[in-house]
Amino acid sequence: MKHFEANFDGLVGPTHNYAGLSFGNVASYNNAAQHSNPKAAAKQGLQKAKALADLGMVQGVLAPQERPDLSTLRRIGFSGTDVQVLSDAAKQAPALLNSCCSASSMWTANAATVSPSADTRNGKVHFTPANLVDKLHRSIEPLTTGNILQATFNDERHFQHHHHLPEHAHFGDEGAANHTRLCSDYGHAGVELFVFGQSATQANMPKPAKFPARQTLEASQAVSRLHQLDEESCVFMQQNPEVIDLGVFHNDVISVGNQNVLFYHEQAFLDTQSKFDEIRRKMNTNVHFINVATEQVAIADAVKSYLFNTQIITLPNGNMAIIAPSDCQENPAVHAYLNELLTLNTPIKQVLYFDVKQSMQNGGGPACLRLRVAMNEQEVAAVNQHTLLNDDVFNRLNLWVDKHYRDQLAVSDLADPQLLIESRTALDELTQILKLGSVYQFQR
Numbered sequence: 001m002k003h004f005e006a007n008f009d010g011l012v013g014p015t016h017n018y019a020g021l022s023f024g025n026v027a028s029y030n031n032a033a034q035h036s037n038p039k040a041a042a043k044q045g046l047q048k049a050k051a052l053a054d055l056g057m058v059q060g061v062l063a064p065q066e067r068p069d070l071s072t073l074r075r076i077g078f079s080g081t082d083v084q085v086l087s088d089a090a091k092q093a094p095a096l097l098n099s100c101c102s103a104s105s106m107w108t109a110n111a112a113t114v115s116p117s118a119d120t121r122n123g124k125v126h127f128t129p130a131n132l133v134d135k136l137h138r139s140i141e142p143l144t145t146g147n148i149l150q151a152t153f154n155d156e157r158h159f160q161h162h163h164h165l166p167e168h169a170h171f172g173d174e175g176a177a178n179h180t181r182l183c184s185d186y187g188h189a190g191v192e193l194f195v196f197g198q199s200a201t202q203a204n205m206p207k208p209a210k211f212p213a214r215q216t217l218e219a220s221q222a223v224s225r226l227h228q229l230d231e232e233s234c235v236f237m238q239q240n241p242e243v244i245d246l247g248v249f250h251n252d253v254i255s256v257g258n259q260n261v262l263f264y265h266e267q268a269f270l271d272t273q274s275k276f277d278e279i280r281r282k283m284n285t286n287v288h289f290i291n292v293a294t295e296q297v298a299i300a301d302a303v304k305s306y307l308f309n310t311q312i313i314t315l316p317n318g319n320m321a322i323i324a325p326s327d328c329q330e331n332p333a334v335h336a337y338l339n340e341l342l343t344l345n346t347p348i349k350q351v352l353y354f355d356v357k358q359s360m361q362n363g364g365g366p367a368c369l370r371l372r373v374a375m376n377e378q379e380v381a382a383v384n385q386h387t388l389l390n391d392d393v394f395n396r397l398n399l400w401v402d403k404h405y406r407d408q409l410a411v412s413d414l415a416d417p418q419l420l421i422e423s424r425t426a427l428d429e430l431t432q433i434l435k436l437g438s439v440y441q442f443q444r
């Protein structure tokens with residue numbers, strides 16, 4: 001049986017904006033209050049996804065969330081007509097309105113943690129939506145994320161969906177952005193590497209001083225239990241808290257893995273060598289640990305260029321390619337490093353650059369924009385086929401963006417009742433294109 005690693009990219013929603021909501025995410029803070037370009041953002045994402053489909057990869061899309069999120073605004077006491085709710089929130093609590101308008105669900109690496117069937121005891125693909133409790137604007141995502149995942153992977157013979165973890169800092173969970181699976185082949189049992197920022201219970205373990213550690217050890221352990229993973233196929237590793245304080249708010253800003261490659265910065269982890277020994281022992285096969293030294297690329301350059309927020313993919317011919325943001329080309333140290341990487345004897349033979357600047361300006365690179373789901377051919381066939389990107393779906397989605405998205409959006413536009421209507425109209429049509437059923441509150 002053939003096996004694939006599918007990428008499901010998050011479609012950028014019609015309210016894509018820069019409100020500076022993510023403390024600890026340098027790009028989000030630095031670009032606060034800039035005008036955004038929702039139409040360009042959605043098209044940049046679609047281009048990148050389509051390029052992977054054209055390379056022969058299995059590529060899908062995940063629908064964005066309903067924003068403005070009127071049900072959250074009502075839950076916190078705003079009432080009356082929808083127009084009333086928006087205008088009262090804009091006057092009385094503009095920060096809350098902004099939190100209810102973020103298009104942050106586009107970063108589907110934070111949608112969920114996924115374990116492929118080869119790793120799980122019951123032989124199903126397991127999904128746990130991330131609770132994203134560290135940020136208010138993201139903590140309102142998991143229920144709808146669960147609906148969208150169930151409508152996309154909608155066959156219980158193959159897919160098992162869990163509820164997100166309890167909504168408390170103890171179980172802070174950011175999904176696949178802190179999870180990498182290493183394996184010799186996508187269809188073989190692998191080692192799932194869970195990277196956490198802090199422990200909620202062990203007071204003696206190090207913590208960042210300035211910025212929040214969004215993922216806890218306890219959350220990662222809970223997900224590994226839910227997913228029926230064996231202890232012998234899991235490794236829990238702590239991210240270096242010093243780099244969190246330098247803007248590395250998710251592990252996928254400082255390392256990325258694919259099959260038997262782990263590409264990482266030398267400052268990424270704590271106890272690096274002993275943990276790598278554990279990975280080697282549990283993998284039982286040769287692993288390429290590609291270490292980038294600080295003197296080659298400083299943390300500040302890694303954070304600015306998103307060198308590690310690249311996707312490493314295995315092409316149908318068996319070679320690996322890096323999908324990088326064009327920001328990596330523009331940073332001299334990083335560009336020089338990537339050119340050199342291709343001359344080293346690693347499985348990575350190619351680098352492809354994509355302009356995803358609209359997403360980058362909110363701290364999301366190519367890897368943030370996708371959720372990886374390794375599947376065999378039966379499982380791929382069981383996916384909702386309307387969510388898989390081919391020429392037809394790509395063209396329909398581009399036309400859909402042209403029809404419904406604004407060219408430009410300012411944070412002050414978020415209270416515009418017309419934006420709510422545009423957004424709902426767009427999403428209602430999208431659920432028909434992707435045949436998702438009624439996944440949104442406004443449709444229920």
Ligand SMILES: NCCC[C@H](NC(=O)CCC(=O)O)C(=O)O
Nearest residue numbers: 019020021022025028104364368
């Ligand atoms: N994996 C990349 C996630 C980026 C995301 N940015 C944001 O939410 C920015 C939203 C804003 O500032 O409007 C985050 O920090 O969780």
